[in-house]
Amino acid sequence: MAMIFLGGSRDIFELPGTVIERIGAIVAAEHGVLIGDAPGADAEMQSLLAGYNYEHVGVFHAGPEPRNNLGDWATYHIQPLEGARGFAVHAEKDREMARRADFGLMVWDGASPGTCLNVLRLAGCGSPCVVYDTMRGTVGTVHSIADWHAMLHHASADVRREVEARMTADERLALEA
Incomplete structure (x- = not known):
């Protein structure tokens, strides 16, 4: 069973068809799903999976309890790094899902630095990621760091700066490899 990291921007409240x-197709193939607990795309994807009564789902969360677990699935608490604040509280769980995933599927609004970094994390692990860019209305697969750079090329300078600011030293090293 392949493990697929599903995720996306917190500002997406309607999934593209x-x-x-x-x-x-993931449900029909009975692949495992790794998903976060955030509002937005994560919750929308959880709702869809719950509607299928799909069982092969693990919900990853950083807080004491998941913010969303719409299918009452198994949960995985990933402790944030010491001193983590804001977005960094949830980054470690995202890194863990990327490490465990064979593939990714991300819904990106062209602005979310967290979603963009998850695509980078998957590429760094050698796991292809299908990216639905709702801002540009495109779909592409990121297989490598070079593909990720091409995806990020379409983002604004502000988004690129925010992505850079959120990167760990290891993530920056991955860009140089």
């Missing part, structure tokens, strides 16, 4: 179809 192609994403709904792709998640249906």
Whole structure:
């Protein structure tokens, strides 16, 4: 069973039809799903999976309890790094999902630095990631760091700066490899 990291921007509250179809294919193939507990795309994807009564789902969370677990699935508490604040509280759970995943499927609004970094984390692990860019209306697969750079090329300078600011030293090293 392949493990698929599903995720996306917190500002996405309606999944594109192609994403709904792709998640249906994941369910039909009985792949494992790794998903976060955030509002937005994570919760929308959880809702879809719960509607299928799909069982092969693990919900990763940084807080004491998941913010969303719409299918009452197994949960995995990933402790944030000491002193983590803001976005960094949830980054360690995202890194863990990327490490465990064979593939990724991300819904990106062209602005979310967290989603963009998850695509980088998957590429750094050698796991292909299908990216649905809702801002540009495109779909592409990121296989490598070079593909990730091409994806990020379309983002604004502000988004690129925010992504850079959120990177760990290891993530920066991955860019140089």
